[in-house]
Amino acid sequence: MKFTLSCSLGLVSLICASNTVAAPLTRRTPVTLQVLNDSVDQKLGCSTTQIETLEGALTDAKNVAAGAATTLGAANVLSSEGVQTFLGSITAAQLAAQIPIRFTSVGTGLSGTLTQITDLVAGNSDQTLRFYCPAETTTEAEGNPCSAQSDAVAENLAEGSINKIALCPNFFGGGSITSDKASYLVSKAAGKLTSFNAPRNPGHILIHEAQHSVPLLGGSAANILEDISADAKPTSCVALNKKKRALNAENWALVSFLAEVDAGRLAAPCTGTSAKRAVGACALPSSSTSAAKTTTTAVVPPKTATPVAPPPSAVTAKPPPVAVPKPAAPAKPPTAPKPASTSKPSLIKGLLGKIF
Numbered sequence: 001m002k003f004t005l006s007c008s009l010g011l012v013s014l015i016c017a018s019n020t021v022a023a024p025l026t027r028r029t030p031v032t033l034q035v036l037n038d039s040v041d042q043k044l045g046c047s048t049t050q051i052e053t054l055e056g057a058l059t060d061a062k063n064v065a066a067g068a069a070t071t072l073g074a075a076n077v078l079s080s081e082g083v084q085t086f087l088g089s090i091t092a093a094q095l096a097a098q099i100p101i102r103f104t105s106v107g108t109g110l111s112g113t114l115t116q117i118t119d120l121v122a123g124n125s126d127q128t129l130r131f132y133c134p135a136e137t138t139t140e141a142e143g144n145p146c147s148a149q150s151d152a153v154a155e156n157l158a159e160g161s162i163n164k165i166a167l168c169p170n171f172f173g174g175g176s177i178t179s180d181k182a183s184y185l186v187s188k189a190a191g192k193l194t195s196f197n198a199p200r201n202p203g204h205i206l207i208h209e210a211q212h213s214v215p216l217l218g219g220s221a222a223n224i225l226e227d228i229s230a231d232a233k234p235t236s237c238v239a240l241n242k243k244k245r246a247l248n249a250e251n252w253a254l255v256s257f258l259a260e261v262d263a264g265r266l267a268a269p270c271t272g273t274s275a276k277r278a279v280g281a282c283a284l285p286s287s288s289t290s291a292a293k294t295t296t297t298a299v300v301p302p303k304t305a306t307p308v309a310p311p312p313s314a315v316t317a318k319p320p321p322v323a324v325p326k327p328a329a330p331a332k333p334p335t336a337p338k339p340a341s342t343s344k345p346s347l348i349k350g351l352l353g354k355i356f
């Protein structure tokens with residue numbers, strides 16, 4: 001979140017994702033959720049209060065993900081303003097293939113019982129997901145992947161680390177769905193349909209991180225999405241060209257947020273009778289389309305556009321593209337080196353335009 005990249009494979013994984021989304025999601029054993037407490041490890045462990053916040057966030061994330069899966073499963077949702085705005089040129093088939101991964105699997109994975117552990121590394125497995133809470137004073141060398149801008153950082157066993165999500169100090173900043181919704185509604189009333197404040201509630205952050213987390217994505221690293229927008233602000237997420245929007249983790253998190261706070265934006269447009277409109281079965285035309293176009297260049301505080309150093313994993317993610325709000329052609333984004341194990345630049349370049 002906030003461009004604390006999860007360690008992941010880079011563009012190669014995106015291409016793999018595109019090639020495998022149509023495959024049925026194999027049902028695996030449930031994800032075991034664990035949290036490192038601070039009984040033994042005070043540098044990385046979570047306090048009792050932090051664990052309570054995490055538990056609330058897990059509940060929120062599970063509910064929001066389930067709601068998103070239902071809302072996006074409705075007929076003709078592809079033509080809704082919200083899907084068009086945040087997922088760009090995704091097709092109906094692609095959307096149908098992604099929902100079980102990005103929301104259903106994620107919601108199920110986050111609904112397991114959270115148990116406490118005292119050693120972050122010992123006994124981890126591909127079905128285990130561990131949360132931990134690096135203290136602000138804990139250094140990178142001591143295992144803290146957070147930067148000042150980070151909300152959380154996800155890493156994966158499949159990429160040479162372990163399945164874990166660092167909950168950074170910002171994660172505990174006090175946001176809630178209620179406060180995010182109130183803020184959103186104020187922005188919406190002002191016509192800011194794509195320039196509302198980035199949601200801050202910890203459940204939202206978990207849904208974002210889940211898009212980087214192999215155990216939550218059905219066990220397949222091919223399903224990992226990267227952070228490819230300049231930052232996590234809605235304006236930046238819709239500034240991506242239409243082919244790239246569904247490849248950006250935060251765009252999916254934002255769609256789930258809309259499903260929670262303003263599901264009307266995810267309803268198919270009204271085509272027929274006024275009776276249908278009256279019962280709210282479809283969305284009335286609104287100024288949303290023009291708003292979406294005119295607000296993409298709204299104020300973006302420069303500090304949040306600063307790419308954050310990737311976590312110190314053996315296989316680190318690339319930094320996000322540097323503050324170019326409107327990528328040109330679907331060429332390879334201007335990024336730093338990719339993991340050596342996955343480098344096939346010419347292949348990437350050739351395939352990227354076909355992903356969505």
Ligand SMILES: *[C@@H]1O[C@H](CO)[C@@H](O)[C@H](O)[C@H]1NC(C)=O
Nearest residue numbers: 037038039048115116117118
């Ligand atoms: C931390 O976790 C261990 C292992 O589950 C448990 O025995 C211990 O009581 C926990 N500490 C706190 C403070 O809850």
